[in-house]
Amino acid sequence: FDPAWAMYWQIIIVNMAITVGLILLYDVFRIPSTSAPVQHHHHHHQHHHHNDTPAHHTDAPALTVAQEPQAPPLPAKRVVPTPPAVRSLPASDRPSAVARPGVGHIKPFTISAAQVKFGHHEKTLLFYNISREFDRACLTHWWIGGKTTTMFAMLSVYVDGETEPSIYEKPLQSVGVTKTSVPFAIRQMGMHSQHTSVYSNIRIPFQRSIRITIKLSNAVSNLKKRHEVFYTFSGVEGLTANVGSVDLPPTARLRVLSYWSWIDPLKFVDLFTVQGRSGVFFLSMMHMQSSNPYFLEGCMRLNVDGKRRLLSSGTEDYFLSSFYFDAGTFSSSVAGVLQWKRDCPQGRCSLTGYRFHEDELIFFNDSLKMTWRNGERNDTQGFKCRDDMEDDAKGRTIGSLDGRTGPSRTLLNGHFWLYTW
Incomplete structure (x- = not known):
């Protein structure tokens, strides 16, 4: 066997392999002719839009069923569409x-x-x-x-x-x-x-x-x-x-009602009254000053559309605390006491607190009244915050010693925030 002929046939075989490989590569990566575009079948569907914002459709063809995949064409220069101008909805359609x-x-x-x-x-x-x-x-x-x-x-x-x-x-x-x-x-x-x-x-x-x-x-x-x-x-x-998770009417207005007065022991006072309007009680802020802490026994009462209800079993209870604010001052997104002097230096007990009603929603349709009492009595059964004044008069003043002390005159400066419409 002549070695020269062997080398000659090896060269021929290698060249044939290279040629076949180039043909296969060309078939895979070739660019489709523009003279024979691939036909795509578009299936048109009617879209129903439930708002006034126009839908944006791209120019890409819809997918077809059982279509043999084709090699993608070279990407053309991308054109970014200009978004439509933002416009307001008619007043009747605004959310x-x-x-x-x-x-x-x-x-x-x-x-x-x-x-x-x-x-x-x-x-x-x-x-x-x-x-x-x-x-x-x-x-x-x-x-x-x-x-x-x-x-x-x-x-x-x-x-x-x-x-x-x-x-x-x-x-x-x-x-x-x-x-x-x-x-x-x-x-x-x-x-x-x-x-x-x-x-x-x-x-x-x-x-x-x-x-x-x-x-x-x-x-x-x-x-x-x-x-x-x-x-x-x-x-x-x-x-x-x-207020909280409830959206208010567009006509809602924020009102701040104020109260300032010295209040005698055991006296009931209306802190604010709203008549002939609908609304929601949002926030209260109060500053109180007295010579002893027994004014804190006073309960908060509400009259909502003519129906009476007890709002709290004591003043410190209303600010979501207890036992005369025994933990001192605090602040949260619901309630807070920013100042409290329990030992009454120079005969002055001083309290500054706030209470939001965003989650304890208090809505009213026609009227709302908030009442506070400077101190409380236990009735003959030993209960407080009752509305039976005849029985209340027979009871014992809370915080008194043999009925002789009890609460003293108290200054109350309050600011009450409501949305009305």
């Missing part, structure tokens, strides 16, 4: 639910300023009109700072052209604190400094406009004439107020 990301059409706004001077005349800090495409909005957050602003200034909130403010509060009072309270912070409100700044996330709904002003309290006369305020106000157009 009444609280707007969340991806739901409805909303428009946030924020106004901030520093070192704005003010005095004893009203200074406008915020004046905001709703855009034409909206029929509702909420102020969702505000922060105010200044050395004397929070203690001596008065904030007024005018909604939808009001001539009398819906809310008229000192900044400190609006978050439930006094000048002796310690810093605290919860989701709804807080104070992160030594009485020089406060914030609130309580929603203030409006339908056309909102105006917020500031001025020095009329009771302040010995301070310098002009002061400075730093502030931020934020809100969202298209947003609806809510």
Whole structure:
């Protein structure tokens, strides 16, 4: 066997193998001819959309059944479609639910300023009109700072052209604190400094406009004439107020009702009364002062649409504590006591507390009244918080020694926040 012929046949076999391999590779990676496009069968389905947002369809062909897979063509230059302009829904179609990301059409706004001077005349800090495409909005957050602003200034909130403010509060009072309270912070409100700044996330709904002003309290006369305020106000157009998990009507308005008085022992007092309106009780803030702690025995009572009910079996119980706040001060998103002096230094027991009713919903259709009593009696059966005054008169005053002490005169300064419509 001639070795030269063997080498010759090896070269031929190798070349044939290479040729076959190239043919196979070309068949796999070849580009289909544009003169004979692959035919695709489109199955058209009618789509029903339940909202006003147009559906977006791509140009990709629908899949076909039992179609032999083809090699994909080279990708063409990608063209990103321009999204349609966002538009608002007609007023009748707008959702009444609280707007969340991806739901409805909303428009946030924020106004901030520093070192704005003010005095004893009203200074406008915020004046905001709703855009034409909206029929509702909420102020969702505000922060105010200044050395004397929070203690001596008065904030007024005018909604939808009001001539009398819906809310008229000192900044400190609006978050439930006094000048002796310690810093605290919860989701709804807080104070992160030594009485020089406060914030609130309580929603203030409006339908056309909102105006917020500031001025020095009329009771302040010995301070310098002009002061400075730093502030931020934020809100969202298209947003609806809510209490807990319940969305309120667009016409809901936030009202703050105030009470201030010295109350005699065992006397009943109506802290606030609402007549001829529907609404929901949202928040209460109270500051109390007395010479002994027995005023805490007083029960909270409600009259909802003419029906009486017991709200709490004692004052500290109302703030979700017990036994005269034996654990001291506390704060949470439901209730808090920011100041409590149980030992009554110089004969002064002092209490500052707040209570939200976001989860314990108290709705009313026509009327709501809240009543407190300065102290309580046990009836002849040994029970308290009863409404039988004849039996109550025969009982024993709680906290008394042989019936001779009992509660003393008590100062109550309360602020009660309700949404009404």
